[in-house]
Structure formats: structure tokens, C-alpha cells
Amino acid sequence: MRGDRRVVVTGLGSVTAAGAGRDALWADLLAPPSPGHRPVDGWDATPWMDRAAVRHTDRCTQFAVAAAELAVSDAGGAKTLTASGRPEHAGVVLGTALAGVTTMERQSLVREARGDKRVSPFVVPMIMPNAAAAAVSQRFNWQGPCETLTTACSSGTHAIAAAARLIAYGVCDTVLTGGTEAAAYGTVLAGFRNMRALSGTGRTRPFDSGRDGFTVAEGAAALVLEAEDTAQARGARILAEVLGAASTADAYDVTMPLPDGSGAARCMDLALRDAALAPSDVAQINAHGTGTLQGDLAESRAVQRIFGGDGPPVTSAKGATGHVFGASGALEAVAVVLSMTHRLIPPVQGLTDPDPELAPGLDLVRGKPRPWAPGPVLSSSFGFGGHNGCLVLGPAGA
Numbered sequence: 550m551r552g553d554r555r556v557v558v559t560g561l562g563s564v565t566a567a568g569a570g571r572d573a574l575w576a577d578l579l580a581p582p583s584p585g586h587r588p589v590d591g592w593d594a595t596p597w598m599d600r601a602a603v604r605h606t607d608r609c610t611q612f613a614v615a616a617a618e619l620a621v622s623d624a625g626g627a628k629t630l631t632a633s634g635r636p637e638h639a640g641v642v643l644g645t646a647l648a649g650v651t652t653m654e655r656q657s658l659v660r661e662a663r664g665d666k667r668v669s670p671f672v673v674p675m676i677m678p679n680a681a682a683a684a685v686s687q688r689f690n691w692q693g694p695c696e697t698l699t700t701a702c703s704s705g706t707h708a709i710a711a712a713a714r715l716i717a718y719g720v721c722d723t724v725l726t727g728g729t730e731a732a733a734y735g736t737v738l739a740g741f742r743n744m745r746a747l748s749g750t751g752r753t754r755p756f757d758s759g760r761d762g763f764t765v766a767e768g769a770a771a772l773v774l775e776a777e778d779t780a781q782a783r784g785a786r787i788l789a790e791v792l793g794a795a796s797t798a799d800a801y802d803v804t805m806p807l808p809d810g811s812g813a814a815r816c817m818d819l820a821l822r823d824a825a826l827a828p829s830d831v832a833q834i835n836a837h838g839t840g841t842l843q844g845d846l847a848e849s850r851a852v853q854r855i856f857g858g859d860g861p862p863v864t865s866a867k868g869a870t871g872h873v874f875g876a877s878g879a880l881e882a883v884a885v886v887l888s889m890t891h892r893l894i895p896p897v898q899g900l901t902d903p904d905p906e907l908a909p910g911l912d913l914v915r916g917k918p919r920p921w922a923p924g925p926v927l928s929s930s931f932g933f934g935g936h937n938g939c940l941v942l943g944p945a946g947a
Contacts, residue, residue, distance in 0.1 A: 550793050550823055552717025557780050557945070558789040560624025560773030561883050562616040562727075564589065565870060566766060570619055574770075574880070575887045578869050578895040579918060584751035587766035587871040588733040605671040606684065607649035608731035612769035612876075613681035614688060617641075617725050620771035625785060627689045630723050630773070632783065640693030640721045641686045642712040644704030644728040646875030646932070649676030651734045681729050681769075693721045699875065701932025702837075703796075704728055705770065706878030706940055710794030712774050722779045727883075728876035729769035738765060744804070746841060753872065754899035755838030755865040756845050756913055763839045766871030770879035772886075789886045792925060792941040793824025799935030805843055806931055810851030810908075813937050817855045817927060820939035824925065828856050831941075832924025833894055835885050837931045838865025839872055840899070844931065849907040851929075858910030862919060864888075868898030878930035882940060885926045889944045893918040923947075 550556060563570065566587035567577035594603045594611040597618050603611065621627050631639055652675045660668050674680055679697040686695040694715060698708045705728025712726035741747045748754070748762040780787055797819065799812035806813065821828060834856075837848055852860055866877075866884045873880055888894055896914045903913055923944040930938045 550713055550717050550791055552714065553719060554717055555777040556713040556716045556774055556791040557777045557787045558772050558791065558886055559775050559780050559785045559787060560620040561788065561886060562619030562623060562771040563768065563880060563883055564612045564615050565768040569615060571883065571887060574883060575891065578866060578884055582869050582898050586733050586764050589767045605675065607652040607675045607680065609645060609648055609729050610681040610684050612731060612767065613643060613729035614684050616727060616729065616769040616771040617685045620725065620773050621689065624773040629783060636690050637692040638721050639691035639723040640715055641682045641691060641695045642698065642708045642724055642726045643682040644698045644708035644875050644879065645678055645681060645730055646699060646701050646704050647730060647732040647737065648678040649680065650732050650737060652676050654735050685725055700936040700938065701934055702874050702877055703930035703932035703936040703938035704875035704878065705880065706928065706930035706938035707796055709772065709879060709882055709940055710796065710938065713791040713794060716774055716776050722776050724774045725771060726774055727769065727771035728879035730874045730876040731767050732874060733765045733767045741765065748840065752899050753840040753867045755836065755840045755868050755897050756903055756907060757900045758902045758904040760840040760842065760845060762841055763867060763872040766873045768873050768880065769876050770883045772882060787945040789889055789945055790943045790947065792826065792943045793820045794941065795819035795823055795939050797937045799937065801935050804933050806847040808843065808847055810847040810854060812935065813848060813851035813929065813931055814854035816937035816939045817851060817929065820927065820941050824941040826925055826941065830925055831861050831927050832921065833861055833888065833926040834863045835881050835926055835928040836863050836865040837929050838867055838897065840867060846907060849911050853908035853910060860910060860912060862894050862912050862914050862921065864894050864914045865897050868900065878938060881928055882942065885928050885942050889923040892920060892923060894921050
């Protein structure tokens with residue numbers, strides 16, 4: 550990554566339908582999924598937030614705070630991360646696509662049924678897209694940049710890239726980054742259903758010949774990024790390194806990707822250039838892989854443009870986790886680091902019969918995890934509006 554300092558990952562946290570914490574996510578990636586959408590049922594935020602804060606925050610913010618707490622604890626704790634006494638050099642960058650949309654819908658129903666005076670006075674700070682990042686910065690008293698990126702389903706990936714650059718260019722020593730989403734509800738589901746983006750079978754089947762859309766999930770994922778020198782100085786356990794990142798736009802359609810995958814391919818190429826790597830250096834591709842007809846087809850063509858007919862193994866997490874919209878890229882970045890830690894590539898859950906129309910040469914991981922020697926991983930996210938985001942992550946000490 551361009552800049553004066555190397556950027557490393559020292560902590561991971563996640564909240565998904567499978568539970569809280571990295572172990573729950575890893576088990577979820579390896580287990581055959583059950584059908585249906587994946588809300589976080591029975592959610593209780595009180596282990597991470599007091600009851601007053603819970604009442605006055607959207608689930609989107611609550612998920613982010615919980616994932617951030619888990620990631621910071623995994624990295625050694627907030628006091629350790631700011632032991633130099635420079636909270637102004639610690640920042641927060643989060644991504645979300647729909648933020649507090651669920652609160653907005655519910656409060657609109659309250660207003661319609663019971664009148665203006667029954668609307669919560671906290672509704673505006675609850676629905677603001679920046680609410681989650683603000684809550685995390687306040688929790689840790691981190692006074693550096695506190696930002697929110699919203700680029701649809703590439704938001705989490707773009708947030709990690711922006712956070713890494715804050716460190717690479719010397720603005721911050723530490724950044725909590727990732728994505729959060731809580732939109733598996735009401736109007737959002739109806740809109741996707743009427744768009745015919747949701748799976749009629751209730752299963753996300755990336756790259757499968759029978760794929761018919763995605764299932765919706767809730768959750769959040771967080772990573773602690775640090776400058777390598779400060780991480781080493783405090784004796785941190787380094788899990789991975791952010792090697793490169795890129796962002797492009799298709800400039801084509803509000804929902805559809807460029808059919809030939811050229812916009813996504815250009816993003817992949819720029820990310821590899823930022824990492825100073827050739828396609829042959831990549832040891833795994835973590836695909837966006839939503840299970841939509843056109844999306845998976847375009848992504849396969851993008852991969853072929855960059856890697857030809859003999860590329861690295863390809864996986865996608867969404868067959869296991871469902872689609873977490875703005876949090877998906879962050880969740881998949883955590884999955885990549887866990888893949889390095891466990892030296893296994895999770896299979897594409899839901900894939901039984903690869904679509905023969907996909908670009909040839911796609912080495913899809915199927916059926917069971919595949920052992921691998923960890924190397925650079927290209928992780929891609931593509932969002933409505935033509936937003937493309939790619940990260941290149943490498944194993945620690947590479």
C-alpha cells in the first residue's frame with residue numbers, strides 16, 4: 550500500500566446470526582447453512598452497552614459497538630492501544646449502506662398511528678449513518694478521524710481501505726474499521742423482493758446454475774488496524790497485513806453491474822498495483838458472490854480478465870452468512886484473516902452445480918474446506934450504483 554508505513558491487522562470482531570465473536574463466524578463459514586434470511590435473533594446489546602444507550606440507538610449502532618469491543622479486546626484492549634497517551638492518533642472508519650432504516654420505518658409507523666408527539670426525540674441521532682462510528686469513537690475516547698462511508702454493498706471494503714490509508718500516510722497509528730447493517734426488516738425486504746433480487750428458495754447459492762438471488766442478513770464486523778511499527782513496539786500479535794486497495798465506478802446502472810465485468814476488473818488490477826503484486830502472486834480470491842444471475846456472471850468475467858483461465862482458488866462467504874449489505878465486505882475481510890489463521894479456505898456454501906455460463910477457469914472451492922499455504926488474498930465488493938471496491942490482504946510476516 551502506498552504510504553510511508555505498513556498497515557497490519559491486530560484484532561477481529563464480529564456479530565452475526567451465528568453469534569458474537571470470531572469463533573462463531575468461522576464455524577458458520579464451515580457449516581451447511583439453513584434456509585431463510587439471517588437476522589440476529591434474540592439480540593441483547595447489554596453486555597456491551599448500558600440499557601439507556603440501548604434504548605436510544607438503532608441495532609445498526611449496537612452491532613457496531615459490540616463488534617468493535619470484541620475487536621479491540623482481541624487486539625489487547627483499548628488502554629493498550631492508546632498507551633502512548635495520544636487518543637488523537639486513534640480513529641474510527643465504518644461503512645454502512647442503510648444505517649438506521651429500521652428505526653426510521655418503525656418511527657414512521659408510530660407517527661402515522663399515534664401522531665407527531667409520540668415520535669422518539671432520539672430518532673434523528675438513531676438513524677444518522679454516522680451514528681455507529683460516533684458511538685465507537687466516544688466509547689474508546691478516540692479523537693482522530695471519525696468517518697462513515699456509504700457505497701452500498703462495497704461500504705465495508707471501502708471503509709477498511711480508507712482506514713488503512715489513514716495509517717499508511719501517518720494520520721493515525723490505530724484505526725477501528727469495518728461495517729455494520731441492520732436492515733432485514735419490512736420495507737427493505739419488500740423492495741428487494743419486488744426487485745426479484747431475493748432468493749425464492751431462501752438460499753444464497755453463489756455461482757451455482759440454480760442461483761436465484763440472495764438472502765438478507767444482519768450483523769457487523771470490525772478490524773483493528775495499526776501501523777506495523779507501533780504494533781511491534783507494544784508486542785502485538787499481528788494477524789495479517791493490508792497490502793493494497795482500490796475503488797472504481799462502473800458508471801453504468803443503478804443496480805446492474807457492467808455485464809463484461811470490466812469495471813470490477815479495473816478495480817482488481819488497481820488494487821494489485823497498489824500492493825505491488827502480479828496476478829500470479831494471489832493465492833486466494835474472496836469473491837463478492839451474491840448469488841444473483843448477472844452479478845456472479847459479471848464477476849466471473851472480471852476474474853478471467855485479470856487471472857486468465859488458471860487463477861487461484863475462489864470462495865464466497867455469502868452462501869454461509871447471507872448478504873449483510875454494507876457490512877459484507879468487512880465480514881469477508883475478517884473471514885479472509887481467519888482463513889489465513891486456520892490455513893483453510895472455506896467452501897462456497899450452497900454451490901453444488903457450477904453454472905456453465907460462467908467464465909471458464911474459475912477454481913471454485915466446493916464441498917469442504919481446502920487446505921492452503923496462506924498468501925495474498927484479493928477480496929472484492931460490488932455495490933448498487935456501480936461501486937467497486939477491492940482489498941489485498943496478506944498473511945502476517947509475509
